[in-house]
Amino acid sequence: xxxxxxxxxxxxxxxxxxxxxxxxxxxxxxxxxxxxxxxxxxxxxxxxxxxxxxxxxxxxxxxxxxxxxxxxxxxxxxxxxxxxxxxxxxxxxxxxxxxxxxxxxxxxxxxxxxxxxxxxxxxxxxxxxxxxxxxxxxxxxxxxxxxxxxxxxxxxxxxxxxxxxxxxxxxxxxxxxxxxxxxxxxxxxxxxxxxxxxxxxxxxxxxxxxxxxxxxxxxxxxxxxxxxxxxxxxxxxxxxxxxxxxxxxxxxxxxxxxxxxxxxxxxxxxxxxxxxxxxxxxxxxxxxxxxxxxxxxxxxxxxxxxxxxxxxxxxxxxxxxxxxxxxxxxxxxxxxxxxxxxxxxxxx
Amino acid sequence: xxxxxxxxxxxxxxxxxxxxxxxxxxxxxxxxxxxxxxxxxxxxxxxxxxxxxxxxxxxxxxxxxxxxxxxxxxxxxxxxxxxxxxxxxxxxxxxxxxxxxxxxxxxxxxxxxxxxxxxxxxxxxxxxxxxxxxxxxxxxxxxxxxxxxxxxxxxxxxxxxxxxxxxxxxxxxxxxxxxxxxxxxxxxxxxxxxxxxxxxxxxxxxxxxxxxxxxxxxxxxxxxxxxxxxxxxxxxxxxxxxxxxxxxxxxxxxxxxxxxxxxxxxxxxxxxxxxxxxxxxxxxxxxxxxxxxxxxxxxxxxxxxxxxxxxxxxxxxxxxxxxxxxxxxxxxxxxxxxxxxxxxxxxxxxxxxxxxxxxxxxxxxx
Numbered sequence: 027x028x029x030x031x032x033x034x035x036x037x038x039x040x041x042x043x044x045x046x047x048x049x050x051x052x053x054x055x056x057x058x059x060x061x062x063x064x065x066x067x068x069x070x071x072x073x074x075x076x077x078x079x080x081x082x083x084x085x086x087x088x089x090x091x092x093x094x095x096x097x098x099x100x101x102x103x104x105x106x107x108x109x110x111x112x113x114x115x116x117x118x119x120x121x122x123x124x125x126x127x128x129x130x131x132x133x134x135x136x137x138x139x140x141x142x143x144x145x146x147x148x149x150x151x152x153x154x155x156x157x158x159x160x161x162x163x164x165x166x167x168x169x170x171x172x173x174x175x176x177x178x179x180x181x182x183x184x185x186x187x188x189x190x191x192x193x194x195x196x197x198x199x200x201x202x203x204x205x206x207x208x209x210x211x212x213x214x215x216x217x218x219x220x221x222x223x224x225x226x227x228x229x230x231x232x233x234x235x236x237x238x239x240x241x242x243x244x245x246x247x248x249x250x251x252x253x254x255x256x257x258x259x260x261x262x263x264x265x266x267x268x269x270x271x272x273x274x275x276x277x278x279x280x281x282x283x284x285x286x287x288x289x290x291x292x293x294x295x296x297x298x299x300x301x302x303x304x305x306x307x308x309x310x311x312x313x314x315x316x317x318x319x320x321x322x323x324x325x326x327x328x329x330x331x332x333x334x335x336x337x338x339x340x341x342x343x344x345x346x347x348x349x350x351x352x353x354x355x356x357x358x359x360x361x362x363x364x365x366x367x368x369x370x371x372x373x374x
Numbered sequence: 375x376x377x378x379x380x381x382x383x384x385x386x387x388x389x390x391x392x393x394x395x396x397x398x399x400x401x402x403x404x405x406x407x408x409x410x411x412x413x414x415x416x417x418x419x420x421x422x423x424x425x426x427x428x429x430x431x432x433x434x435x436x437x438x439x440x441x442x443x444x445x446x447x448x449x450x451x452x453x454x455x456x457x458x459x460x461x462x463x464x465x466x467x468x469x470x471x472x473x474x475x476x477x478x479x480x481x482x483x484x485x486x487x488x489x490x491x492x493x494x495x496x497x498x499x500x501x502x503x504x505x506x507x508x509x510x511x512x513x514x515x516x517x518x519x520x521x522x523x524x525x526x527x528x529x530x531x532x533x534x535x536x537x538x539x540x541x542x543x544x545x546x547x548x549x550x551x552x553x554x555x556x557x558x559x560x561x562x563x564x565x566x567x568x569x570x571x572x573x574x575x576x577x578x579x580x581x582x583x584x585x586x587x588x589x590x591x592x593x594x595x596x597x598x599x600x601x602x603x604x605x606x607x608x609x610x611x612x613x614x615x616x617x618x619x620x621x622x623x624x625x626x627x628x629x630x631x632x633x634x635x636x637x638x639x640x641x642x643x644x645x646x647x648x649x650x651x652x653x654x655x656x657x658x659x660x661x662x663x664x665x666x667x668x669x670x671x672x673x674x675x676x677x678x679x680x681x682x683x684x685x686x687x688x689x690x691x692x693x694x695x696x697x698x699x700x701x702x703x704x705x706x707x708x709x710x711x712x713x714x715x716x717x718x719x720x721x722x723x724x725x726x727x728x729x730x731x732x733x734x735x736x737x738x739x740x
Contacts, residue, residue: 142599
């Protein structure tokens with residue numbers, strides 16, 4: 027049965043084969059909270075396909091480590107011959123294979139932005155995975171997160187920009203929805219290569235004209251307190267997308283959320299699951315994937331947002347404050363009856 | 375006929391309408407739940423594959439799907455045009471038989487425009503496949519702007535003749551649109567296969583660039599990256615995969631034979647540093663690599679009693695894996711081979727070979 031293929035592109039981090047299963051399950055769980063799932067079941071409507079590019083970075087680091095391991099012992103005597111720099115550099119290459127935050131997160135971003143061969147290899151791999159994955163699908167969409175937003179943008183440029191020489195006509199192949207969560211495509215854009223790669227001028231935008239743009243719906247989502255998408259933020263001017271497209275409700279949705287689900291690790295605000303679980307994100311997402319008026323009523327949306335907020339620590343703290351306010355007396359209060367009654371209520 | 379009789383007949387019409395194409399319980403569920411809202415019912419039925427999809431029992435749907443859901447081998451893609459023409463003709467005939475409702479007539483006219491455009495071998499543009507997908511926000515089929523669905527956007531809590539008509543017309547129009555969308559999507563297969571083939575070839579090239587060609591250490595990747603960046607800029611970001619690589623300060627291990635060394639010390643592992651080198655190859659049509667050739671200026675370093683351990687030389691590379699070099703110092707010539715070559719003439723243990731491979735050296739097995 028023809029379905030909508032929803033590709034999910036991961037962000038920076040240590041991702042392996044099968045990384046997307048948890049998000050596939052999450053999307054299903056979220057969708058099934060709403061009445062529409064009774065009529066349009068998740069399994070019948072969607073096939074979630076995670077895309078992987080981290081394997082290229084992992085392999086590069088592993089190759090460097092293996093090569094450095096083989097020669098480092100022999101390089102040490104070179105220090106006496108003034109070639110210590112080479113030994114140091116090789117040592118650094120060896121350390122790139124370590125599995126820590128710096129190597130699995132920061133290095134991947136630097137690789138993508140500053141090593142054009144790696145960036146191109148990643149884009150090509152993603153493009154191939156998309157094309158293979160969309161075979162037989164009725165339509166397709168994409169959810170990209172963090173570094174994945176830049177990878178998605180650039181891969182779509184290759185797929186749809188006529189200058190690539192390998193492009194697909196959007197009137198036949200455009201995405202239904204493109205959701206960019208924690209969008210870093212602007213700070214990582216390779217605009218030195220021209221307008222095709224400039225996120226505000228590239229083909230990667232919604233357009234009411236089917237022969238332009240690449241998608242029907244474009245969601246740009248950021249969390250107020252997520253610092254990652256902030257530098258050189260994707261914040262288009264009113265002329266992006268064009269005026270005719272802007273007039274179409276929901277063609278471009280700029281969504282900002284600020285709920286924090288839990289205290290503890292502050293990095294949760296950048297987490298893909300944290301973004302998706304917020305009804306202010308997944309409801310517009312589902313409505314964009316299935317653009318029908320029956321998909322999630324306003325009442326369902328209001329209730330979902332209320333329920334979600336109720337669980338956040340901030341909401342709980344606010345609730346506590348409201349409770350505490352009830353004990354407050356005037357700061358000139360001298361009626362001992364009231365004071366003692368307040369003590370009684372407060373401590374009991 | 376009394377009013378009561380008329381209402382009873384309308385109820386029967388509703389029931390009959392609901393029964394048509396609702397054999398599948400999933401479709402029946404939608405029809406029962408959205409009977410009061412004909413537009414929403416049609417939207418959902420189409421989305422659920424009950425109109426123009428796998429759950430649709432209407433003959434036109436089966437015929438069209440049989441025509442355009444074929445898995446054609448790539449050498450038979452030329453037949454697609456004919457099959458699509460046939461499919462669209464079936465949809466047109468279906469709409470013609472759907473009665474004279476203005477909505478169905480408008481859809482038939484829009485389809486006719488698309489068929490004429492195709493017959494004239496002109497691009498369909500806004501009337502192409504994606505244009506026939508329902509846009510629920512704008513409440514239109516972008517490819518068929520004349521189809522004004524407000525006519526079926528009724529409140530049918532109470533059955534009326536208009537409602538009964540809206541239900542059937544809505545189904546006919548959404549079914550037709552879905553079948554046209556499927557047919558035109560089928561016509562896009564050649565574009566799809568072309569793009570897929572191009573992506574696979576390019577992906578194969580990048581795979582070979584990183585995994586078959588000689589390993590580039592970070593500084594080599596940086597230098598080659600600077601050169602590729604320039605080529606990419608010149609090609610507006612769409613440059614082909616490089617067919618060469620510069621080698622810079624690349625350390626590895628080889629086997630060096632120095633004739634003038636003491637017996638027992640003549641053939642032994644040596645550190646090889648390629649200070650500057652160049653390796654190039656060609657690409658085949660399927661993204662595979664042609665034969666690669668390269669050369670490097672090198673120094674070898676080894677521990678041998680009685681002769682200087684630092685020996686300059688020239689190394690030649692063949693097919694990324696095989697390298698041979700001549701070195702000379704203190705009038706003593708040496709020959710260096712990569713471990714892959716060395717294994718042809720010595721019994722170096724497999725494990726040692728994999729650890730000390732030159733060039734593409736030290737890579738983990740895929």
